[in-house]
Amino acid sequence: MSSGPHHPTPRALLFDVFGTCVDWRTSIARQAGELGRRYGFDGVDWHAFADAWRARYQPQMETVRSGMREWATLDVLHRESLEDVLTEFGLRLRPDDCDRLTLAWHRLDPWPDTVGAFVRLRRRFIIAPVSNGHIALQVNLARHAGLTWDAILGAEIARAYKPDPHVYLRSVAALGLAPREAMMVAAHNGDLAAAARCGMQTAFVARPVEYGPHQSTDLLANEGVDLAAADLMALAELLGA
Amino acid sequence: MSSGPHHPTPRALLFDVFGTCVDWRTSIARQAGELGRRYGFDGVDWHAFADAWRARYQPQMETVRSGMREWATLDVLHRESLEDVLTEFGLRLRPDDCDRLTLAWHRLDPWPDTVGAFVRLRRRFIIAPVSNGHIALQVNLARHAGLTWDAILGAEIARAYKPDPHVYLRSVAALGLAPREAMMVAAHNGDLAAAARCGMQTAFVARPVEYGPHQSTDLLANEGVDLAAADLMALAELLGA
Numbered sequence: 001m002s003s004g005p006h007h008p009t010p011r012a013l014l015f016d017v018f019g020t021c022v023d024w025r026t027s028i029a030r031q032a033g034e035l036g037r038r039y040g041f042d043g044v045d046w047h048a049f050a051d052a053w054r055a056r057y058q059p060q061m062e063t064v065r066s067g068m069r070e071w072a073t074l075d076v077l078h079r080e081s082l083e084d085v086l087t088e089f090g091l092r093l094r095p096d097d098c099d100r101l102t103l104a105w106h107r108l109d110p111w112p113d114t115v116g117a118f119v120r121l122r123r124r125f126i127i128a129p130v131s132n133g134h135i136a137l138q139v140n141l142a143r144h145a146g147l148t149w150d151a152i153l154g155a156e157i158a159r160a161y162k163p164d165p166h167v168y169l170r171s172v173a174a175l176g177l178a179p180r181e182a183m184m185v186a187a188h189n190g191d192l193a194a195a196a197r198c199g200m201q202t203a204f205v206a207r208p209v210e211y212g213p214h215q216s217t218d219l220l221a222n223e224g225v226d227l228a229a230a231d232l233m234a235l236a237e238l239l240g241a
Numbered sequence: 242m243s244s245g246p247h248h249p250t251p252r253a254l255l256f257d258v259f260g261t262c263v264d265w266r267t268s269i270a271r272q273a274g275e276l277g278r279r280y281g282f283d284g285v286d287w288h289a290f291a292d293a294w295r296a297r298y299q300p301q302m303e304t305v306r307s308g309m310r311e312w313a314t315l316d317v318l319h320r321e322s323l324e325d326v327l328t329e330f331g332l333r334l335r336p337d338d339c340d341r342l343t344l345a346w347h348r349l350d351p352w353p354d355t356v357g358a359f360v361r362l363r364r365r366f367i368i369a370p371v372s373n374g375h376i377a378l379q380v381n382l383a384r385h386a387g388l389t390w391d392a393i394l395g396a397e398i399a400r401a402y403k404p405d406p407h408v409y410l411r412s413v414a415a416l417g418l419a420p421r422e423a424m425m426v427a428a429h430n431g432d433l434a435a436a437a438r439c440g441m442q443t444a445f446v447a448r449p450v451e452y453g454p455h456q457s458t459d460l461l462a463n464e465g466v467d468l469a470a471a472d473l474m475a476l477a478e479l480l481g482a
Contacts, residue, residue, distance in 0.1 A: 075417075126380055126384070128380075134415075135392050135394075135398075135415040135416065136415065136416050136417030136418075138392070139367055139369075139391045139392050139416060142391065143367070143391065148389055149392075150380045150383065150384065150393075151376055151379070151380050151390075151392065151393040152391075152392040152393070153376075156398075156415065157397075157398060174375075174376040174377065174397065175376065175377050175380060176316075176377030177377075
């Protein structure tokens with residue numbers, strides 16, 4: 001990458017996590033399916049179940065972003081939306097199983113390139129999640145997936161949800177950096193656009209099956225993104241790590 | 242250790258850092274001495290300089306604890322107190338060198354047992370600092386000292402300084418744990434007493450030369466501390482890690 005005044009080598013790489021580092025769809029479908037089979041539920045499309053659960057994610061966070069409700073962790077939001085999804089699919093689970101299934105979002109598997117790329121990237125850069133996942137979720141997820149972060153930043157320290165600029169700005173400030181010294185890494189152009197508006201550098205990582213085989217959005221980086229890579233290993237290569 | 246209802250095996254070990262994990266006195270004396278020699282300062286006792294700087298630490302944090310001033314990071318507090326120490330020692334540094342020397346607190350060396358013990362402890366427990374150091378300081382310190390944390394908790398996420406109970410309680414809550422599920426590890430009985438009042442388990446680690454060869458306080462654990470160990474490797478042993 002160029003490293004003139006407009007693109008100084010970043011000191012920190014700040015990562016989106018769901019979709020960018022870990023494969024939530026396959027992981028949620030598997031865990032929900034395992035639980036469903038114990039209940040004897042037949043003929044359920046568990047990938048559709050995962051998609052339906054995820055589809056409630058943005059509207060729910062919007063209730064926080066709009067000020068309609070106080071900031072609450074994703075455990076709270078995921079638990080509430082699980083009830084709706086179960087109703088939509090005509091399924092019933094015991095409340096304690098709902099609680100346990102909510103924590104499936106703490107146990108998502110990494111994409112095949114993530115763990116190796118993190119080892120390389122962390123040698124050269126400070127790396128931290130700037131995710132909408134709260135601290136406990138990110139701690140559990142990192143231990144499950146074999147990731148090593150330098151700190152857990154993101155929604156909880158800002159008590160706000162991306163793309164609220166406070167999440168990016170509070171995270172960068174927590175590292176004692178200016179926005180230009182940090183690079184947001186995400187598989188989602190909307191996340192990168194919001195980070196860029198805060199003055200951060202941006203890197204797009206392609207995750208063309210995050211939403212399944214028929215994904216039609218976020219297949220390519222939008223114009224204005226600083227770097228684009230096929231996966232995190234390719235990003236490490238581009239950054240000379 | 243016993244693991245009855247009063248002493249469940251902790252899920253997380255939360256660490257004091259300055260003195261408990263790293264040797265601030267030797268590290269500050271060395272870095273201040275290196276800078277002082279470049280200025281040609283002669284005959285300065287740099288260990289006394291480190292002690293004088295550290296002596297201003299509690300009174301300064303007290304201005305935050307008492308509500309006299311808003312929460313400010315240790316970089317701000319250390320930078321202010323450095324001026325006083327330089328005056329006391331009759332020394333003058335350029336402002337940019339004062340800024341750089343302030344960051345010596347981000348580059349403290351670990352005690353000889355710390356790094357090895359952390360590798361063992363992290364296999365079995367979530368480990369995080371609950372220190373008065375802010376996130377940027379802890380990130381830099383961990384990278385300098387070769388420590389790997391699961392998250393950076395402590396003063397900054399609570400915007401308060403230990404022994405304010407909010408620091409302990411906010412840190413435990415960020416992990417989604419009850420206080421009894423977390424164990425505070427420190428070389429300072431006062432820190433452990435405050436953690437115990439919040440309901441945490443406590444482990445004392447002896448650092449008998451933290452304050453130099455004539456240290457007279459915190460040589461032994463006070464009554465009521467749950468575990469006492471000669472160093473962090475001995476603590477790993479006691480905890481079966």
